[in-house]
Amino acid sequence: MSRTPCRTCPWRVAQHADAIPGYSHDLAEGLVSTTGREFGAPIFACHQSRDGAEVVCTGWLWAYGDHSIAIRLRLAAGEMTRADLEPDPTIDLHPTFADMIAKLRADQTPPYNGETPPR
Secondary structure, eight states: OOOOOOOTTBBBOOOOGGSSSTOOOHHHHHGGGGOOOOOOOOOOOOTTBBBBBBOOOOHHHHGGGGHHHHHHHHHHTSSOOGGGSSTTTTTTBBBOOOOOOOHHHHHHHSOOSSSSOOO
């Protein structure tokens, strides 16, 4: 597991939506389910993961790892350590999913006010 969010991680405050490869705002908003605390809530995969070989997004892990039952199970199984959940204080990340989505929505050029932009 990477101990640093990738350069184009959407959780980085300085990241612009247009710089995230394959970014889709509709898909991104649908990932709100990864912030749930209930059993079965999905894990937020890194956008650089390959289909079938998904890895946990480090930015999400630092923000929501303690909330995720799936992550707690990985900790209990020894697949991860508590250190994996500790953010690097030198990296400026969004504290919440809502903050991240609001920033990425505002980044869209021109702004589409939350609607799907024309393709």
